[in-house]
Amino acid sequence: MSIDEILFWFLSALALFSAIMVLLSKNPVHSVLWLIVVFFAISGHYLLLNAQFLAIVNIIVYAGAIMVLFLFVIMLINLNTETERQQNIWMKFFGVISGGLLLWIFISASRSAYDVANKTAMLKEGDVGLIQNLGKVLFNEYALPFEISSILFLSAMVGAVVIGKKD
Amino acid sequence: MPIQYYIALASCLFCIGVVGVLTRRNAIIIFMCIELMLNAANLLLVAFSKMEYATAIANKTNLTAGTDAQLFVFFIMVVAAAEVSVGLAIIVMMYRNIHSVDVNFLNRLKH
Numbered sequence: 001m002s003i004d005e006i007l008f009w010f011l012s013a014l015a016l017f018s019a020i021m022v023l024l025s026k027n028p029v030h031s032v033l034w035l036i037v038v039f040f041a042i043s044g045h046y047l048l049l050n051a052q053f054l055a056i057v058n059i060i061v062y063a064g065a066i067m068v069l070f071l072f073v074i075m076l077i078n079l080n081t082e083t084e085r086q087q088n089i090w091m092k093f094f095g096v097i098s099g100g101l102l103l104w105i106f107i108s109a110s111r112s113a114y115d116v117a118n119k120t121a122m123l124k125e126g127d128v129g130l131i132q133n134l135g136k137v138l139f140n141e142y143a144l145p146f147e148i149s150s151i152l153f154l155s156a157m158v159g160a161v162v163i164g165k166k167d
Numbered sequence: 168m169p170i171q172y173y174i175a176l177a178s179c180l181f182c183i184g185v186v187g188v189l190t191r192r193n194a195i196i197i198f199m200c201i202e203l204m205l206n207a208a209n210l211l212l213v214a215f216s217k218m219e220y221a222t223a224i225a226n227k228t229n230l231t232a233g234t235d236a237q238l239f240v241f242f243i244m245v246v247a248a249a250e251v252s253v254g255l256a257i258i259v260m261m262y263r264n265i266h267s268v269d270v271n272f273l274n275r276l277k278h
Contacts, residue, residue: 142238
């Protein structure tokens with residue numbers, strides 16, 4: 001077993017365990033912290049796939065900005081002391097059943113798919129994920145979507161202010 | 168790594184997110200599970216990008232194959248950041264109006 005496989009299995013187990021702990025934690029602050037662990041594990045997967053730009057952006061944007069925003073809102077509305085009322089036990093049961101069925105469909109549909117049979121994802125090498133290549137394509141072919149996303153941010157900012165302001 | 172492993176891992180993460188949306192009542196946790204589903208899709212896109220790149224390298228056809236998928240992931244992150252800011256504003260407004268973030272109380276459209 002090479003070091004790549006050990007890292008892959010370790011990061012996968014870490015991601016799955018933390019994702020389950022996000023659901024099982026009673027305290028929302030603990031859920032946020034477990035979700036940050038998931039994001040770090042996924043960033044580790046990106047590094048393993050040599051997508052360095054996305055690994056750094058994932059840590060900065062998700063673990064750095066979005067999760068801090070979540071924590072800030074949880075502290076702001078003081079959820080960390082309150083105990084959440086539990087969902088009906090039948091609702092939980094059927095939620096888990098339908099999630100499991102969805103997983104079954106995904107796995108069985110992709111297992112025998114022709115397009116992905118005997119294909120491998122290249123680990124540790126390949127310079128497609130380096131910031132030089134991505135930046136060239138981003139500012140040549142994807143310049144218009146990049147500018148449109150700035151308008152999206154502006155509208156999101158205006159929307160957040162309008163919704164959040166006390167009328 | 169065989170691509171099937173990545174598909175299985177991303178499917179598991181996505182389904183954990185789906186189960187979280189269906190079984191929790193706290194709106195913030197539901198929102199976090201949606202982020203989890205977005206990240207599962209991102210992970211799968213990056214894995215497919217490296218799969219296409221490996222195929223293109225082996226055939227010596229297109230040396231920039233797989234760049235588009237990674238840029239898609241970048242745009243998904245951009246949209247997710249915008250979505251989170253608006254969504255959390257909505258949750259804060261909801262808490263200010265009904266003093267709870269329990270989604271089962273939000274059933275006024277039903278009757």
